[in-house]
Amino acid sequence: MGQALRRTRTVLRHLIPIGIGAICCFALYDQLQHIDFAQLWTAVLAVHPLHWVMALCATMVSFWAIARYDVIAHRHFRTGTPVHRATITGATAIAIGQTTGAGAVVGTFIRWRMQSGQSLVTSAKITAFVTISFLACWAAITSAAVLIVPNSGVHLAIPCSVLAISTGVLALAFLKPVLNRAGRTFELPTLPAIAALAGFCLLDVVAACVAFWALLPAGLDLTIAQLLPVYLIALGAAILSGTPGGVGPFELTVLALLPHLPETELMAAILAFRIVYYAIPAILGGIALLRPMARKGDDWALSVDGCIDSALSQMTARAELGVVRQNGGAILHCTAGACGVVRTGQTLTALFDPVMGQTSDLVSSLKRIAKEQNRIVCKYKITKRHAVHARRAGWSVVHISDEALISTETHVTSKLAGSNFRQLRRKLRQAEKSGVKITHATDHLPLGAMAEVSKLWENSHGGARGLSMGQFEETYVARQAVFLAYDNDRLIGFITLHKTSHEWCLDLMRARPDAQDGTMHMLVQQAIETAHKNLVPCVSLAATPAGALGWHCGFEKWLRSKFFAKAGGPGLRQFKASFHPRWQPLYLAAPGRAQLLLAALDLIRSVRRAKPLRPAFALASSQVTTLPS
Incomplete structure (x- = not known):
């Protein structure tokens, strides 16, 4: 009985979007029967060449922004995938997936195909991360746009509720960065990652809206600010329907929200937009899909626990560094020196003074590693000499304790x-x-x-x-x-x-x-x-x-x-x-005041909410290394 119920749910999950799309297409066909398609195509061809160029440029910006979601996702799951590979894979998966429909399934298999050596499970995780995070950011941005732009026709309770839920999610991501449910662990995105996701989502939808606006016939008096909330709502309807290219729900939503504009001109703009934003990217994505990218070896390596003992034998090492045997920290070795590091909810924290080398020499390595994990970098409990070096480098420094x-x-x-x-x-x-x-x-x-x-x-x-x-x-x-x-x-x-x-x-x-x-x-x-x-x-x-x-x-x-x-x-x-x-005064340092405040709050939370005991791991690499999961 249980297995039959699961199969029924699976079938319905695929049939419902198809049914919605069919109904919308039927309604759209019924509504557009009076349109002269020859006149429609003439309106498409009448778009000025410069407007086509503007739309193509805006489309490139939009796809670059949304492809960065894959970069953030790979950093979240710490796969070690280079930025350019993640960007190309993400753009290809989205370009094809949004056109064919069933974007989550299609995107998973495209990412699996293009990322040689990446498991199907990891590809599914990346796709789920991109999909869920984009929908969450889209909901927040759409709600804000509806509140800002007057006469949107949406009841204010809806956007206010969405923004309240978004605020709660932000609080949860800070206060409870790791969730444990049914024996499984879920790591929420860090606040820097959420900020980046929201920024890229905003850039994506605004650029896409500009592409749509550029293709509107000259006779339509509609500004980008007026079009943006309409486009956002139509985009949501298209995504949630799951139909190929969002055909049906997108058109119906645009026509319903802009009833005062002539349907023929609007449909001409939508058709031109589908050529620029769907057809051309899908063709380019198909070409990119023909050849998967070679996978480079990981640039980090684990060493035995003895690496910690070796670090503590250095005369410059603080004895307190022995806490990394328990808190999940590591001894990071790179060409510039070595230091103790630990991952918290929002930060990659360098613990105490470096074991070898100067703090200033390790900055670039620490920043790169933190960036590769969607975290901010900070230095915790450093002495005055190293705090002076940090301040000279432009970091914000605050006196936090006395030893x-x-x-x-x-x-x-x-x-x-x-x-x-x-x-x-x-x-x-x-x-x-x-x-x-x-x-x-x-x-x-x-x-x-x-x-x-x-x-x-x-x-x-x-x-x-x-x-x-x-x-x-x-x-x-x-x-x-x-x-x-x-x-x-x-x-x-x-x-x-x-x-x-x-x-x-x-x-x-x-x-x-x-x-x-x-x-x-x-x-x-x-x-x-x-x-x-x-x-x-x-x-x-x-x-x-x-x-x-x-x-x-x-x-x-x-x-x-x-x-x-x-x-x-x-x-x-x-x-x-x-x-x-x-x-002896000890200091906390971070690259800026905002990052210093976030680091201080996150470290206070980490101290007061002790995690379950974890064994330490240690890293050793001749190059800059990243922390494994």
């Missing part, structure tokens, strides 16, 4: 004397009086007890954080320095630190809600002393959010104060300040 750095030699030799360590001494005494004992776990970890403590901490703190902050996971913490706090034989807290030969960096801090006061201070103090014994010169207590300063403007000062309080900044800064660290 607490401890010189183990200075800290240990001070013996915590003086007023700078007064709070730390008091906290350590409280923990000692409570009987808290600290051990450095070097062999077997009490993973079950640690998981319990971590779960209790997450429940009381609103969950774990992500991106540059680690999450508890057995294989992840097994590669870190781990310190455990016990009350008798009961585990009450623990900390983990990323470790390299030149630096340790505080990562996880977990404690039971009823842990004794001073437990965390004692854990960190023991970690600093152990690092000193192991000849590690520096321990980073990680970063705290930057608060508002006197020179900030009123709104920025208010915004920073709110974020500082919401992110737990006062408590974190007080805790870390008790160790009398050296505060």
Whole structure:
């Protein structure tokens, strides 16, 4: 029964457009019976040659714009297809598909035929992406045009509803860039991709409308602004009908929306438009289809996880870079150097300072990779020296946090004397009086007890954080320095630190809600002393959010104060300040202010909405590389 129902739905899905087209063609034939077709063809031939040239040029612009949808789709699915190949394939698929009808099916097979080595499934995904995204952009643009142009004859509730839904889709694409439904994952287009799609759609429909307008007989008094909403609605009727070339629905819609114009002249313009916009592109597309393009090899290659360990062995590498073992990040190697990168919903983020090379040398590589994924590029938690280089390159830079750095030699030799360590001494005494004992776990970890403590901490703190902050996971913490706090034989807290030969960096801090006061201070103090014994010169207590300063403007000062309080900044800064660290400012940088704002919002979302744990991957290539899916 279920199989029969599915077959019935499939048959109806193909028969309904054919039926609609047949009905529209019958209605059109009935309406145009009085037209003299000899006079119609004479009107077509009467179009001035310059108008034909204008229409052909506008058609070229339109097809270039809509073909860019394939470029964005290939970047979305990270196929590695070059821009020119994706553009030619997209233009061919659309030129033939819009003429033959059943554009989704035809377009899929054309893309499969022309992209040698590309699977049919991938071709279907590209076609679905192009079709759905174009229809969504068309709906939004048509609604805006109907609202802007008066006397369109469409009830205002319809375009207002469409624009409201479009706004909701934009919010969803930012807040929930990856959807999980029925065990399947769907990655939504990034906001930069959506902006590009909307721009290309607008260019496409305006250029097509110009081509149509250029072919109108000289006697018709109709401006492009008046014709645009009519063309948009007629285009939608043609696409949704699924008929070859949209024949029937397109003509009926144009005639219905322009009843005050003579039918013969309108039909002459439509016939000329079909020659320029349908027949000629279909012929050229058929020629291009005869020979599929050769496929070049991918320009990226995966390496083993050891690439991360190799990067961390560099004296310039931040120990905190070890978080890429968990957050789905990578170590990007290119001719200009190496750095840690991670993909978020809207950005390709370079984590921390480069492992090798200068930030300025890696800019072109990072920009290209981000562009190939429809993302913006940004640099997160870079130090002042690299922030200066970014600002000189024209990037927008903002101070986002301060890292607490401890010189183990200075800290240990001070013996915590003086007023700078007064709070730390008091906290350590409280923990000692409570009987808290600290051990450095070097062999077997009490993973079950640690998981319990971590779960209790997450429940009381609103969950774990992500991106540059680690999450508890057995294989992840097994590669870190781990310190455990016990009350008798009961585990009450623990900390983990990323470790390299030149630096340790505080990562996880977990404690039971009823842990004794001073437990965390004692854990960190023991970690600093152990690092000193192991000849590690520096321990980073990680970063705290930057608060508002006197020179900030009123709104920025208010915004920073709110974020500082919401992110737990006062408590974190007080805790870390008790160790009398050296505060190192860290910065966020992006190519422009708008991109900086989008990157900041996306990174905040990524930190607060930790993704499920993912293993890291690493890239190695002698050329500029792109991140695989």
